[in-house]
Amino acid sequence: MSDAGYDHATVERRWQEAWDDADVYRTPDDVDDPTYVLGMYPYPSGKLHMGHVRNYTITDAYARYRRMRGDDVLHPMGWDAFGLPAENAAKERDTNPRDWTFDCIETMTDQMEAMGFGYDWDREIATCTPEYYQWNxxxxxxxxxxxxxxxxxxxxxxxxxxxxxxxxEQVEGEAELCWRCDTPVEQRELEQWFLEITEYADELLESIDDLEGWPNSVRQMQRNWIGRQYGTELDFDIEGYGSVEAFTTRVDTIHGATFFALAPDHPISEALAEEDDEIHEFVHHEADPEGDEPNGVETDLTATNPATGEEIPVYVADFVLSDVGTGALMAVPAHDERDHAFAEKMEIEVRPVIAPEPEDDAEPTAPDVEEEAYTEDGVLINSGEYDGLDSETARDRLTEDIESAEWTEQYQLRDWGISRQRYWGTPIPVVHCPDCGPVMVPDEDLPVELPEFINTTGNPLDAAEEWKQTSCPECGADATRETDTMDTFVDSSWYFLRYVSPDLEDAPFDLERANDWMPVDQYVGGIEHAVMHLLYSRFFTKVLADHEGLEHREPFTNLLAQGMVQLEGEKMSKSKGNVVSPQRIVEEYGADTARLFMMQAAQPERDFDWSEEGVQSTYAFLERLQGMVEEYAAQRAAEDASGRSPRADEPDGDDDAIASYVDAEIDATIAIASEEYDDLTFNKALRETQDLTRTLRQYATHTDPHAETYERGLSAVVRLLAPVAPHIAEELHDELGGEGFAANAEWPTADVDRDHVAKRRRLVENTREDIRDIVDVAGIEDPTGIEVVVAPEWKYDALEIAIESDADNLIGELMQESHIRERGDAAADYGQDLQAEREALSMTLGPADEHAALESAAWLIEREFDAPVRVVRADEADDDVLGNAEPGRPAIEIDD
Known part of the structure; x- marks a missing residue:
């Protein structure tokens, strides 16, 4: 610290060097079961932004907390270092992606160290190194x-x-834009490499229910993306083309099918487009699956309904998608909104065949489907022998009766196309031989390293002629290398396993260690990865469990999707010019200030607005805390030097009561803050800690505090802040004479009943508020005395009966108790009050506990109103005052 105040730069630099020298955050390899805390590794874009700072402060705070609780903590960091942005940046700057990427990594590493993040840097990985991507x-x-x-x-x-x-998953929104550059995405026919994630669709879907530590929103997004539907596949015959397979979840509506629809890229549509100009124009120029309304063109074909034998017209329609179902469907306008809209536009018959379930034995009445479709299940009508069946039964019967029909499942999930036509990625380890076809590169020849970067349009690997030319691993003939590289989500689908053994040379990860250390206990990252990285990581983990001996089938036990850091309600972005630089904040206010402000502003899952005023207020809080500790440490040193300790004198009764209150608040804060840290609700833990700091400051200025109580409180505050504001915590821990590092200090513990604490605090605050109201309404400027009267015991009994009773006549039930009944009109009046507030009643402390709580907190009231306070038991109070006292709301009399 400096005489001028909190010298954050000196403090932070000193403790960062000390942690580094002592290897405080290194996790040894011989730990059997560490607590694995991980933030989604960043793309090295050049500089940290506030989203990075928030994400990594969350994981760092939790890792530090678990370490102080005695856990062996694994908290690594690495770099998602491949990707198109680096390639584009290199082209713009006439350099190469490798140099650009490692320059960015160096810059961001320095910034992370300046933030005080406690990483085991010995485990650092970068996915663009051959040592990593050979394992891809x-x-x-x-x-x-x-x-x-x-x-x-x-x-x-x-x-x-x-x-x-x-x-x-990288095509975003209804406008179908590239997730990287917001360019409209086109469709092309290319030869591609796919990972068959659909083989795991069922397990990926069904095991979502086991991810109890994941946000419900993320789990639902994955369910929706996998998109499993149960339904019926059946054939419609089209003359000249034979049987055409269609999929429907509502085969019960088949008698209402009035047209058949094909996707624009269905093989029949493409064949028709070769012969018919109108269909060609629609298929190649007019079809718009993302349009506001369905569009299409009629063909000369008809399809035969397999349930009725009816010939229905065939249309090519852009609301039918080739990658959903089979690219062909029976259209039932009366019972599907999309089909209804198309039929209305094309003037196609709308025939209702499902009616709402009738009441009693009444005949079902056809719904009005002129304006909109009736889409609910119901009872079949206009369906021949199936009339009267409910929808579910009809689906079973029709699937059984129609010769070509069978139950099946359909998925929205598609196999994962990993081919990318770019340079800066993992080369796909395949050689194309004119005789042998595609041949895998043997393991002993891995890695297939990237050649020197060629600054060209298109795919630079296509231009690397010398690199491309090779020989076939099978027959030795001249062959060419695969020039596609892998999607970078391959890198991130298993990187968390590499951290357990980052230097291993003969396998991607040490299997025994991975089985001991996995799954990741707490994972933190953006919700935008819910159906990309998170789904792919689950897929990879399951494959590795099936074929490589990994004992865990899910990678992450608990997941926190952090909210955004905004400025004036908008996401920070360079294009909007509203970016707040973390580097500026660190230089001006210090890393601890930025970390503390960010963590106390909102729960981690929620967005919050950056506020310069909030940052300044946080800095001022740290300065005040530093001043409190330094003043106490200096006074203690002076007392030690003089050989006397005034604080050891026998305290009087009032001081004992005040110390009792402060001790209770210390215990309460420790217990509550610990629970909030467990739940990662850091903002609540920090609010508790700051409230305790305020109480300690009031204590020190109100009286000569008990040394043991005051020092215990300061020590608790410092350790409770240590996960979030680690540098100043180290400094103050040292000032207080703490041994070793605060980062390794024992977490404070206290065994208290949180419900009791809440009732006690509510009682004290309500009492203070009531006094304020009386003083304000009565216009009392200088009260000379305040009397607080606790309610009589019979009222607590009556309250308990009222809360537990379900009797309609509460007053009658109360009067069955003789000790209440003998209170006469007072009992009846109180009973009426309880009856009126019955739905809002809650238990309070008992009369003895209320008296003790108010007596220990009386000093706070005396400080606020500069008047002596007397807390009175019911049996010592005047009747005219006592009548106003109720459980949790004591009577108050103020002298002026």
């Missing part, structure tokens, strides 16, 4: 061996700006 290639080969890799022609999402393929 090795895993690709293992997936291929297990039949989970396929190469095929596919219509893919193509970003013309990034000049690369995007996974479905």
């Amino acid at each position: 290639q090795w895993l690709f080969s293992r997936f291929h061996e297990e039949g989970l890799v396929e190469r095929r022609d596919a219509e893919v999402n193509w970003c013309p700006h990034c000049e690369t393929v995007l996974a479905d």
